[in-house]
Amino acid sequence: MSEPVKLSIVYYSSTGTIAEIANTLVAEAEAAGAQVRLRKAPELAPDAAIDSNPAWRANLEATSSVPEVTADDVVWADAVIFGSPTRYGNIAAQLKQFIDSLGGEWQQGLLADKIYSGFTSSATQHGGQESTLLALYNTIHHFGGIIVSPGYTDGSKFVDGNPYGTSHVDAQGEIKVGDVTRTAAAVQAKRVVSVAKALKDGAA
Amino acid sequence: MSEPVKLSIVYYSSTGTIAEIANTLVAEAEAAGAQVRLRKAPELAPDAAIDSNPAWRANLEATSSVPEVTADDVVWADAVIFGSPTRYGNIAAQLKQFIDSLGGEWQQGLLADKIYSGFTSSATQHGGQESTLLALYNTIHHFGGIIVSPGYTDGSKFVDGNPYGTSHVDAQGEIKVGDVTRTAAAVQAKRVVSVAKALKDGAA
Amino acid sequence: MSEPVKLSIVYYSSTGTIAEIANTLVAEAEAAGAQVRLRKAPELAPDAAIDSNPAWRANLEATSSVPEVTADDVVWADAVIFGSPTRYGNIAAQLKQFIDSLGGEWQQGLLADKIYSGFTSSATQHGGQESTLLALYNTIHHFGGIIVSPGYTDGSKFVDGNPYGTSHVDAQGEIKVGDVTRTAAAVQAKRVVSVAKALKDGAA
Amino acid sequence: MSEPVKLSIVYYSSTGTIAEIANTLVAEAEAAGAQVRLRKAPELAPDAAIDSNPAWRANLEATSSVPEVTADDVVWADAVIFGSPTRYGNIAAQLKQFIDSLGGEWQQGLLADKIYSGFTSSATQHGGQESTLLALYNTIHHFGGIIVSPGYTDGSKFVDGNPYGTSHVDAQGEIKVGDVTRTAAAVQAKRVVSVAKALKDGAA
Numbered sequence: 184m185s186e187p188v189k190l191s192i193v194y195y196s197s198t199g200t201i202a203e204i205a206n207t208l209v210a211e212a213e214a215a216g217a218q219v220r221l222r223k224a225p226e227l228a229p230d231a232a233i234d235s236n237p238a239w240r241a242n243l244e245a246t247s248s249v250p251e252v253t254a255d256d257v258v259w260a261d262a263v264i265f266g267s268p269t270r271y272g273n274i275a276a277q278l279k280q281f282i283d284s285l286g287g288e289w290q291q292g293l294l295a296d297k298i299y300s301g302f303t304s305s306a307t308q309h310g311g312q313e314s315t316l317l318a319l320y321n322t323i324h325h326f327g328g329i330i331v332s333p334g335y336t337d338g339s340k341f342v343d344g345n346p347y348g349t350s351h352v353d354a355q356g357e358i359k360v361g362d363v364t365r366t367a368a369a370v371q372a373k374r375v376v377s378v379a380k381a382l383k384d385g386a387a
Numbered sequence: 388m389s390e391p392v393k394l395s396i397v398y399y400s401s402t403g404t405i406a407e408i409a410n411t412l413v414a415e416a417e418a419a420g421a422q423v424r425l426r427k428a429p430e431l432a433p434d435a436a437i438d439s440n441p442a443w444r445a446n447l448e449a450t451s452s453v454p455e456v457t458a459d460d461v462v463w464a465d466a467v468i469f470g471s472p473t474r475y476g477n478i479a480a481q482l483k484q485f486i487d488s489l490g491g492e493w494q495q496g497l498l499a500d501k502i503y504s505g506f507t508s509s510a511t512q513h514g515g516q517e518s519t520l521l522a523l524y525n526t527i528h529h530f531g532g533i534i535v536s537p538g539y540t541d542g543s544k545f546v547d548g549n550p551y552g553t554s555h556v557d558a559q560g561e562i563k564v565g566d567v568t569r570t571a572a573a574v575q576a577k578r579v580v581s582v583a584k585a586l587k588d589g590a591a
Numbered sequence: 592m593s594e595p596v597k598l599s600i601v602y603y604s605s606t607g608t609i610a611e612i613a614n615t616l617v618a619e620a621e622a623a624g625a626q627v628r629l630r631k632a633p634e635l636a637p638d639a640a641i642d643s644n645p646a647w648r649a650n651l652e653a654t655s656s657v658p659e660v661t662a663d664d665v666v667w668a669d670a671v672i673f674g675s676p677t678r679y680g681n682i683a684a685q686l687k688q689f690i691d692s693l694g695g696e697w698q699q700g701l702l703a704d705k706i707y708s709g710f711t712s713s714a715t716q717h718g719g720q721e722s723t724l725l726a727l728y729n730t731i732h733h734f735g736g737i738i739v740s741p742g743y744t745d746g747s748k749f750v751d752g753n754p755y756g757t758s759h760v761d762a763q764g765e766i767k768v769g770d771v772t773r774t775a776a777a778v779q780a781k782r783v784v785s786v787a788k789a790l791k792d793g794a795a
Numbered sequence: 796m797s798e799p800v801k802l803s804i805v806y807y808s809s810t811g812t813i814a815e816i817a818n819t820l821v822a823e824a825e826a827a828g829a830q831v832r833l834r835k836a837p838e839l840a841p842d843a844a845i846d847s848n849p850a851w852r853a854n855l856e857a858t859s860s861v862p863e864v865t866a867d868d869v870v871w872a873d874a875v876i877f878g879s880p881t882r883y884g885n886i887a888a889q890l891k892q893f894i895d896s897l898g899g900e901w902q903q904g905l906l907a908d909k910i911y912s913g914f915t916s917s918a919t920q921h922g923g924q925e926s927t928l929l930a931l932y933n934t935i936h937h938f939g940g941i942i943v944s945p946g947y948t949d950g951s952k953f954v955d956g957n958p959y960g961t962s963h964v965d966a967q968g969e970i971k972v973g974d975v976t977r978t979a980a981a982v983q984a985k986r987v988v989s990v991a992k993a994l995k996d997g998a999a
Contacts, residue, residue: 227839227892228896232896270891270894270895271894271895271901271933271934271937271938272517272550272933272934272936272937273885273886273891273930273933273934274885274891275891275895276888276891276892276894276895279882279885279886279887279888279891280839280888280892282882282883282888283882283883283887283888284840284844289743289883292743292744295742295743295744296744307539307544307545307548307549307550308512308547308548308549309513309516309517309547309548309549309550309551309554310548310549310550310937311517311933311937312513312516312517313476313513313515313516313517313518314517314518314521314551314933317518317521317725317729318885318930318933320728320738321725321883321884321885321923321926321930322883322884322885324740324742324754324755324884325742325743325754325883325884325922325923326742326883327740327741327742327743327744327754328742329737329738329739329786330728330737330738331737332732332735333735334703334732334733334734334735334736335511335697335700335703335733335735336700336703336704336735340511341511343512343513344511344512344513344514344556345511345512345513345514346476346511346513346514346732346733346735347513347518347732350513352548378737378790380793381789381790381793381794382786382789382790382793383793384792384793385788385789385790385791385792385793385794385795386789386793387793431635431688432692436692474687474690474691475690475691475697475729475730475733475734476729476730476732476733477681477682477687477726477729477730478681478687479687479691480684480687480688480690480691483678483681483682483683483684483687484635484684484688486678486679486684487678487679487683487684488636488640493679493947496947496948499946499947499948500948514733515729515733518729521929521933522681522726522729524932524942525679525680525681525719525722525726525929526679526680526681528680528944528946528958528959529679529680529718529719529946529947529958530679530946531944531945531946531947531948531958532946533941533942533943533990534932534941534942535941536936536939537939538907538936538937538938538939538940539901539904539907539937539939540904540907540908540939550936550937550939551936582908582941582994584997585993585994585997585998586990586993586994586997587997588996588997589992589993589994589995589996589997589998589999590993590997591997680925680958715947715952715953715956715957715958716920716955716956716957717921717924717925717955717956717957717958717959717962718956718957718958719925720921720924720925721884721921721923721924721925721926722925722926722929722959725926725929743919748919749919751920751921752919752920752921752922752964753919753920753921753922754884754919754921754922755921755926758921760956
């Protein structure tokens, strides 16, 4: 009997959209048989910035029990799904700061040969839904990772329409995460676990 | 009295969405005082492919009077707006084939120091609306061009939501080009003409 | 006893650099146990363009026995390695035209769940060595493919230095493909075959 | 008599390569008549990380008199040149953190209609020299900025070979910034100032 897939979901979320998608990914990945670690990147913003937006402060408190990510969460995993809101067509500095801290593990080859995937959200319809994930995937090439995005591998992908990863358009918080985005997250979680399982079993 | 801006709109369109956006760009750019050339990239697909899709054949006939683009249409211009449907997150081969034919002009520096911008369309919501334009803009760096995209420089950009260029989600022809896309095209045309005018006058 | 990995190497080459790297990939992949198809994208350029460059005509003749690629070469394969010279920071129109012809197979899901990788060459040192491969990988997301690039998974990668794929700087033909590029191709071929083998065995 | 171009050079540098290129940009831009602000992004790394690398600590001390960047340095400028070492094919978190703090100015449109350009460095030859700048330029589209990269607009660009911006391969500090990189920086500084001057005069 083979080992379960070890999956880390590593995200940064300011006002909670990304945290909510992360929760769906966790549930779906566990249902698909994976052992899952949910981890958040530490906040970098000053309190003044956080307090200027009640949703930001609320999410920080609501996710206070989620452990902060460490390098071991990547090293341990067979697969890693990174999540970040778009910040001007690129991932948030908070997630980037964690990634930039992985130099020691990178030099030892401890980030390579794993499966990586990504998810994002933006305020406007085409304001980083694709570009943010593509900028994230630049990094995976440097890691020596294997990139598994959803493509159009499920009929539902023609509904949410994003082959690069799960994404949500939130219109500054006005559009909540609903069935379309949750279905996209389910498809991505199952696909990542399934490919990671095949690769792990085949390499064993 | 200064010279009008010379603008070339160079597109490839199979089923007509891109051709329709191009027409809006022409009208708006002319209204903004530009002298405009509308040009299409030659078709590369075999008749069998074209005839498999009635909208493709119909658009080919409807645009038969649009001149095919030549290198001079780029060399002549102060600004060029390229349009292409997405083909798997990148521009169509038809437009790329025209671009690839510009080696002689590139070597002579005849493509540099102009303003360039782009527009696109895709069947699904996040199926190349950003990535296609970013792949196009790779090329502009090689040309030595100046990239002018719309950003969020007009209130309407928070409605169509694409800072990289005008884009339309057509759901395989089911969603026609409407006011949102036409407004985005108007904003982009005016911006390109306005920046090109300032640059031309300032460099004179 | 498991089935060998089926690998297609699909390239466009004008003056022969890409064709030469393709040959190294074939030899190394076969040595790693793969069953390999070598295929070229059909030429689109007019004879006048080809005859303006003796190396272009010579390569066309030298590779006349390489079969032209068909959709079946992708459908058949467990893994596909695409190769193209850079053309202004993006793949050549010839390779794009083949990719754009795959709509029927894409709609049937016949391009998904395979492993894809890429290689390139350019005249100048940073003139598309990364951007061309990243533009190519946009397309793989749309295919639902799994992207396997070399990263820095071998000590030699710190010599050739390209984590996105094998690449060669040819200085307009003055720098021939040598040991550094051939080693990079060997690492990439072995890696693609090895990951494809594990995935195939694990999914069986 | 027209106003001089106001140029901000905003960089993050750990071990000093980017800081050194920034100094060349300052000198060349001033020689071209610009009024220049040199600014650094605040360090985010903990002392333990900095002290693990003597060159990092040395650069931090050597640049202690360079003012830390504020939003006003972007708002004030006609043109901004951003510099960052590659961190896995993307800009460093330190620079990204500054960019992410510009939400207020972005909402007021204070980042738009300026000229932006970028420069970078990496340890290996194709380890982010292009991808880092392209990821940076994603952000400029969101700003509503005008992207001016060098292209091949000077004969020297065929020597350094990077159309996306000045870049330096430092081989972990073994290759110092020399004439090739300094010439590239000079070309980029002059080009940015010259285009900014024309645009400013033409828009006046």
